[in-house]
Amino acid sequence: MTGSPEGPFAGSVALITGGGTGIGAAVARRWVAGGGLVVLVGRRPEPLHALEAELTAMAAQTTLPTVQPRQVALALPADAADAEAMDAVVATARERCGGIDVLIANAGGKGTGTVREATDAEWQQALQVNLMTAVVSARVALPALLEQRSGHSAIVAVSSLAGLAAPPSLAPYTVAKHALLGLTRSLARDHGPAGVRANAVCPGWVRTSMADAEMDALGRLHGLDREDAYTLASSNVPLRRPATPAEVAEVIVFLASPAASAVSGVVLAVDGGAGAVDLPTVAFEES
Numbered sequence: 001m002t003g004s005p006e007g008p009f010a011g012s013v014a015l016i017t018g019g020g021t022g023i024g025a026a027v028a029r030r031w032v033a034g035g036g037l038v039v040l041v042g043r044r045p046e047p048l049h050a051l052e053a054e055l056t057a058m059a060a061q062t063t064l065p066t067v068q069p070r071q072v073a074l075a076l077p078a079d080a081a082d083a084e085a086m087d088a089v090v091a092t093a094r095e096r097c098g099g100i101d102v103l104i105a106n107a108g109g110k111g112t113g114t115v116r117e118a119t120d121a122e123w124q125q126a127l128q129v130n131l132m133t134a135v136v137s138a139r140v141a142l143p144a145l146l147e148q149r150s151g152h153s154a155i156v157a158v159s160s161l162a163g164l165a166a167p168p169s170l171a172p173y174t175v176a177k178h179a180l181l182g183l184t185r186s187l188a189r190d191h192g193p194a195g196v197r198a199n200a201v202c203p204g205w206v207r208t209s210m211a212d213a214e215m216d217a218l219g220r221l222h223g224l225d226r227e228d229a230y231t232l233a234s235s236n237v238p239l240r241r242p243a244t245p246a247e248v249a250e251v252i253v254f255l256a257s258p259a260a261s262a263v264s265g266v267v268l269a270v271d272g273g274a275g276a277v278d279l280p281t282v283a284f285e286e287s
Contacts, residue, residue: 007035008257012152013097015039015089017080017137018107020047022208023158023252026245027104028055030253032072039093039100040075041086041137042107048075080107080133086140093144100144102256105134105180106158110210111172118172126172131179138187138198145196154256155198157184161271163202177202181267188265197264199255204271205233205242236282238273 014031018024019040025047028038032055040048055073074096078085093100111118111126118126134157145153162170163177180200187198205211212226219229234241251270254260269275 007033008259009034009036009253012036012101013039013093013099014102014104014256015041015093015100015137015141016104016106017041017133018158019104020044020051020075022210023203023206023245023248024104024106025051026249027106027252028073029058030246030249032058034253036072037097038073039089039097040073041078041080041089043077043079045075045077048077051075080105080137081128081135083136083140086136090140090144099148100141101148101153103137103141103145103155104158104252104256105137105155107133107137108158108160108177110170111174111176112170113172114169115171117169123172127176127179130173130176131183134180134183138183142191142196146191146194152258152261153196154260155184155187155196156252156255157181157198157200158252159184159200159202159267161202161204161269161274163200164267164269164275184267185265192264197255197260199260199263199266199268201248201251201255202267202269202271203243203248204237204269204274205230206248207242207244211242234272236274236277236279236285237271238276241272243270243272 009031014036016024016028016038019028020042028040028051031038040051042048052073052075059072076089076092078089080086109129113122138155157180159180160177162174163181166174184198184200215226215229218233219225230242248270
């Protein structure tokens with residue numbers, strides 16, 4: 001697999017968990033558009049292979065007719081929390097792509113209920129999909145990242161605004177997303193001396209299929225359609241709207257790129273300014 005001779009990510013390989021849809025897919029598109037290569041990991045083969053085909057077609061459109069289109073994406077279905085499966089993913093990435101420069105630990109899912117309501121099995125599931133996917137992926141990818149010795153190896157963990165504050169009745173999800181920030185700081189502290197940077201992003205509302213489902217539920221509660229539910233959910237966010245996956249991807253790609261070569265151990269909210277709101281004064285805001 002060979003990358004574009006041009007572009008800010010030329011020849012750089014990004015392994016993206018949760019890479020088939022939403023934020024992960026947006027990161028893949030941005031990375032390939034910058035000349036890089038992507039290894040797409042997720043539990044569902046269909047979206048991974050669909051995105052692989054999309055990215056390959058995109059690369060073909062930018063290739064001269066006399067030049068063989070470059071392969072820019074490799075779909076490898078796997079559970080990111082399964083160490084054996086991820087070992088195989090990394091081995092294939094080394095063989096097919098020459099190594100790994102960046103890990104985007106994006107895999108995740110929900111974990112509903114209060115501490116009193118959530119069962120042990122629900123806690124285990126939430127921690128597995130939101131925390132252990134990142135722990136296992138980082139542990140397995142680190143030898144490959146360290147091998148690059150380029151000074152530009154990076155890990156970006158995708159947490160959530162729930163990693164900085166607590167939404168209602170999402171205790172397992174909130175705890176797991178908070179833990180991701182501790183993982184990020186430990187990675188930055190322990191592996192920075194060897195040249196691996198680690199940072200995290202905390203998105204607020206983002207227009208993904210998961211958020212769409214939450215807006216549909218919110219809409220049913222208040223008699224609203226999806227768009228009006230997004231408006232309601234964003235009514236106290238300074239930008240008054242959710243982000244798009246592409247907007248979050250831009251921040252992730254920046255943190256993963258050489259442009260952020262001196263940035264490590266940082267937690268960056270991508271929340272439309274939600275974290276700047278002083279909640280006790282919301283009632284005083286003029287409509």
